[in-house]
Amino acid sequence: MRAAEGIIKCLQEEGVEVVFGYPGGAVLPIYESLRQSGIRHVLTRHEQAAGHSASGYARATGKTGVCIVTSGPGATNLITAIANSYMDSTPIVAITGQVRSGLIGKDVFQEADIIGSTASFTKHSYLIKDAEEIPRIIKEAFHIASTGRPGPVLIDIPVDIQSKEIAFKYPEEINIRGYKPNINGHKLQIKKAVEAIKNSKKPLICLGGGVISAKAEREADELIEKGGIPVVHTLMGKGSIKDKSPYYLGLIGSHGNYHCNRALANADVLILIGTRVGDRAIRDQSLFSHGATIIHIDIDPAEIGKNLSSMIPVVGDAKNILDQMAKDMESLDTQAWIREINSWKRERNNDSKHSIGVEPKAVLDILSRKVDMNAVLTADVGQNQIWAAHNFIIDGERKFFTSGGLGTMGYAIPSAIGAKIGMPDRQIIAVMGDGSFQMSFSELGTLIQENLKILFLMFNNRRLGMVRELQTNAHWDTFGIELSHNPDFIKIFEAYGLQGTRVESNDEFKNALDKALTSDKSFIIECIIDPNLSTL
Amino acid sequence: MSKISGLFARRGYNIDSLTVGETEDPHISRMTIVVKDDESIVEQINKQLNKLIDVIKIIELSEQRSVFRELALIKISLNQSNRSVITETVNIFRGNIIDVDNKSIIVEVTGSNDKITAFIELVKPYGIKEMVRTGLTALERGNSK
Known part of the structure; x- marks a missing residue:
């Protein structure tokens, strides 16, 4: 069998139904085999989008996303998407073509050392030198990407290797000496953690993205309900708990709610689950000098003690650890503590600044009340992201995806496309600013080609709002942030054969939303907003 | 080798010395790395190295033994x-x-x-x-x- 055919066969063995890609000279043998296979190929308009779509697909389906691009610029264009999925622990397998093995290192046409370029943000990577190793390597790649703490795995395949003849046999077992993720939490540590919570007066649970990766939402909820423990979440943890839970407080972090951050600082037992306590989540580590007992549950032992030293570390899969903890939990008297936290609630200060256009908070409230209970919202990066994170109500089976760790602008559209392909029956909403839209609106081409329906919600302030705000907060004059030559965005949609409406008031938004939701095609609602609005 | 030295560089850990060579098993090479830092940093180095799939085992060598x-x-x-x-x-x-x-x-x-x-x-x-x-x-x- 030709190695290229073997590669596709491996993907089929792994249950891959769709690959996002962008072909070129160094992957043509793979594309020839892909053409003859039943696997759906989604041609994106840029390699970075192929990576982001694979990431959106992975987050929607819980499966590993796959993207294939060519060597050189194809591979380097993919770099941001790989780094993005590394930071957000999203399982993707990226296959890059490479120049002929004999020419590697000679700086030939479209050659780039992609393994070296991505070494610091791939979970693992392979340069295939022997075609016979393809089945083993691909099987390992999917295993590594999807188990333990998920992440991107890169496979670089020289074009001559793709055309070699191999004896194909898909391995049944995996044995990687240096990779044995710890799944089961240590019994004694779990017991210690439960005891510490039982003895606490002011317990607080903080849910991170790891809870979603581990599909541990139900178990987390059981622990919260049974113990009556108030709960906050990180940006990546949005979607792990329903807003209507009586114990739900909100978002922590530099763009979080004041009362949630204050709750973190005042808890006597803090239970961190699947969160690396990144700098945006917990900016001021001195908050923790008050001597709270910190329980840290994570599948990645390196996260424990990296940013915050914990007293009771539990390494393992959140799903089974939380399940065990919930079983032994008893109801705690936390009413006074929850009342105390709620008394710290502060009104947002935007209302005073809002003078023209629509109000983002109101728009997202209206949206939350209208869209399906299983809708998926992808948020880009910037003010739009934080508005969405605060105001899109998580209920039912709703999901929220955003680029949390890397903060990659242009993520919302391609990840929405990936999510829609993964979950065709769900309503998908992509939220963005006028800046982030222009980073990836070429993907409208992909959208139409695949006949997908996505609702676009754009906040247009004719500038890079978040950067403007950072400059203002630092008492600098605003500079380099104005997008004064924006095109007519509705016309762009029309040029692609789609529709849209520009709205300048909350009432207009309501009407536009009704129209968008009944439209049979993708639809954009462009919301004109006050450029002086702040994020919180 | 480049993965390991790269990890030290990008995470800002200081290496005093790093040697590498064959072992009794030709499929495995062994590196001896000397670092001088606090215990918590050494622990992080240990954990981060362990995350590399190619790393099979890390042993902290005590001076006495x-x-x-x-x-x-x-x-x-x-x-x-x-x-x-x-x-x-x-x-x-x-x-x-x-x-x-x-x-x-x-x-x-x-x-x-x-x-x-x-x-x-x-x-x-x-x-x-x-x-x-x-x-x-x-x-x-x-x-x-």
Whole structure:
């Protein structure tokens, strides 16, 4: 069998139904085999989008996303998407073509050392030198990407290797000496953690993205309900708990709610689950000098003690650890503590600044009340992201995806496309600013080609709002942030054969939303907003 | 190798020395890395290295239970007056003279880091023309494994 055919066969063995890609000279043998296979190929308009779509697909389906691009610029264009999925622990397998093995290192046409370029943000990577190793390597790649703490795995395949003849046999077992993720939490540590919570007066649970990766939402909820423990979440943890839970407080972090951050600082037992306590989540580590007992549950032992030293570390899969903890939990008297936290609630200060256009908070409230209970919202990066994170109500089976760790602008559209392909029956909403839209609106081409329906919600302030705000907060004059030559965005949609409406008031938004939701095609609602609005 | 040195560089850990070579199993190579840092940083280094799929095992070697060796090649300026005293010093340190011409001598010294440093200090006044040190390599004693 030709190695290229073997590669596709491996993907089929792994249950891959769709690959996002962008072909070129160094992957043509793979594309020839892909053409003859039943696997759906989604041609994106840029390699970075192929990576982001694979990431959106992975987050929607819980499966590993796959993207294939060519060597050189194809591979380097993919770099941001790989780094993005590394930071957000999203399982993707990226296959890059490479120049002929004999020419590697000679700086030939479209050659780039992609393994070296991505070494610091791939979970693992392979340069295939022997075609016979393809089945083993691909099987390992999917295993590594999807188990333990998920992440991107890169496979670089020289074009001559793709055309070699191999004896194909898909391995049944995996044995990687240096990779044995710890799944089961240590019994004694779990017991210690439960005891510490039982003895606490002011317990607080903080849910991170790891809870979603581990599909541990139900178990987390059981622990919260049974113990009556108030709960906050990180940006990546949005979607792990329903807003209507009586114990739900909100978002922590530099763009979080004041009362949630204050709750973190005042808890006597803090239970961190699947969160690396990144700098945006917990900016001021001195908050923790008050001597709270910190329980840290994570599948990645390196996260424990990296940013915050914990007293009771539990390494393992959140799903089974939380399940065990919930079983032994008893109801705690936390009413006074929850009342105390709620008394710290502060009104947002935007209302005073809002003078023209629509109000983002109101728009997202209206949206939350209208869209399906299983809708998926992808948020880009910037003010739009934080508005969405605060105001899109998580209920039912709703999901929220955003680029949390890397903060990659242009993520919302391609990840929405990936999510829609993964979950065709769900309503998908992509939220963005006028800046982030222009980073990836070429993907409208992909959208139409695949006949997908996505609702676009754009906040247009004719500038890079978040950067403007950072400059203002630092008492600098605003500079380099104005997008004064924006095109007519509705016309762009029309040029692609789609529709849209520009709205300048909350009432207009309501009407536009009704129209968008009944439209049979993708639809954009462009919301004109006050450029002086702040994020919180 | 590049993955490991890269990890140190990008996470800002300081490496004192790093040596690598074959082991009893030809499929496995062994690196000896010397770092000087707080316990918490060393723990992080340990964990981050463990995350690399190619890393099979990490052993922290304690000074008491391990043997350490380093090798240095030192080219020293030679003249009629210092020749015998250099030879004597080499003998005291159980080094070997491995090359000599009428202007210089190359000496090989093996041992602990301190011993080599002491030797270097002693011969420095005669003029060290060139020097290369391997960095530390080490094994745990007896059957502590």
